[in-house]
Amino acid sequence: MILKALYDYYNRCGDLAPTGMEYKEISFLVVIDEKGNFKRLEQRGDDKNGQKFLVMKGVRSGKTPKPYLFWDNVEYVFDYCKEQADVQEEADEAAKKKLEEEIAKTHAKNVALIEKIKEVANLFPEEKELRAVCDFYDKGGLDAVREDSLWPNVEKRSTVNVSFLIEGHTKIVAENPCLRSLAESSNQGKKHKQSVCLITGEECDPVATTTPTAIAGGNPSGSRLVAFQTNKGYDSYGKSQCLNAPMSKDAEAAFTTALNRMLAKGSHNKFKLGNRTFVFWASSDDEASRKMEDGLFDLLGFTDERDDDPNAKIEEVRKVFKAISSGSLKTNLDDRFYILGLAPNVARIAVVYWSETSLNEFATNIERHFSDMEIVDNRKEPKPYMGLRNMLSAVTLSGSNVTPNLPEAVAKSIFLGIPYPYTLFSSCIRRIRAESGDIRITRAAIMKAYLNRLNDNNQKKITIMLDKQNLNPGYLCGRLFAVLEGLQFAANGQDTIRASYMNAASSTPSAVFPTILKLSNSHYSKLAKDKKGLAIFFDNQKKEIMAMIQDFPDTLELGDQGRFFLGYYHQKNEKANKETDQL
Structure with missing residues (x-):
């Protein structure tokens, strides 16, 4: 169910990386001529984010250096790590030895990269730009790189990615078409018995492992959403690894690419609650679906777009969900909305939440949240209080020290239209008491929403404003x-x-x-x-x-x-x- 929904999202988008490829941010380019002579360094993007390029997908695991093809981080490409700047000033012999070990590891990475580059260049002897990169290293081009005026910028950002550009060309070397063909034919590995792909339902030669995906708080090199430990009780009928859940290479590439797209930096299809990362998407790409995705991101209050007017944004979000739930913004009955909650784990990514509803049902639940949280506001400049971040800030000291699992429980209440968690209500009461009766509007809205959804003992529901008929x-x-x-x-x-x-x-x-x-x-x-x-x-x-x-x-x-x-x-x-x- 989850993998099929991710696979469909990949096909829905249409602009995601093809099989064996991925979009990566590259911050620096080594510009060389066709004979491998160094010309200059070029910085791409800004000081925070690099420019995205379509390159051959790289997978790294274990302790052995595994370089990517004609692109990688500063350690692999430039044989440089931050320890090189510290080792000269280190007086303690034990600490100095440790730094030298790190430098040696970095050098091993660079050696592995050069060997891989030469191996691939020999496969395509007619590709001059691949040979030019080999010549760059053979001619000691790294010494010239360190003399470039941009080198101090590289030293400050030693974890960013680097690639190569032949002077006068418009595409970087890592985008060479022969590398794409290599990506399409690589990783076939050992042929396995034909099976039915559990995602597409078609006959396929199944993959043995899936591509790692990096999530916040997890392994920096990524963990797998689907993985099986051999001889650990997960195998059946003599099968090992992902042959227990067969899927084709194209299907595996599609769902991992889709997941990486939604987890990417700057994505508006994700939000984070504690150590959980949630991604969400609609099955369709029509106007209602796109507006729902944008609206949910804004509602959860995790945007970094500080220049936007939060009042206008929340009001616009409500209009979208109200239009969908009322039917004025048309949706297809078959359109679905998905929310997937993930948590980092040692062996693989843990699925902690999964929700699938119709667009209309989901919009109705969100609209109900707006309605339940509505309360009289006589301030001269009303501010939004429906966002998840505002709710959590209202029940905690200075917006910090949130009770474990509370954010996730509140989000679940919003998404499914179920009663808000008791912990939210009790935390709200405690904060009011601790702050000498400070009943700010968000706290009043939370108490009203909680009591009305719970409606225990058939108590009279709380109205938006003063109710003189309420005899409680x-x-x-x-x-x-x-x-x-x-x-x-x-x-x-x-x-x-x-x-x-x-x-x-x-x-x-x-x-x-x-x-x-x-x-x-x-x-x-x-x-x-x-x-x-x-x-x-x-x-x-x-x-x-x-x-x-x-x-x-x-x-x-x-x-x-x-x-x-x-x-x-x-x-x-x-x-x-x-x-x-x-x-």
């Missing part, structure tokens, strides 16, 4: 507390009861409200001397709420504590309180 004791106590706080501020210019009494009032109302109600009488008398009308305004609100409270509860369970804070938030943001906007 916690909600009423929160409203009353907001009125008493407003009365104190109007009378004294301060609201000390929030810091002194709010936490206790939200959990044990009967122990606190008699005290603050008594204080409110003094506040009323003081305010009435100067602002009689305002004093009556607060007193009428107090009487209105008190008439609906039969007895103050001894305790409020956690759900009603959330309703307390929501009642407080709603009362503070009620439009009828315009005269007390300074609160």
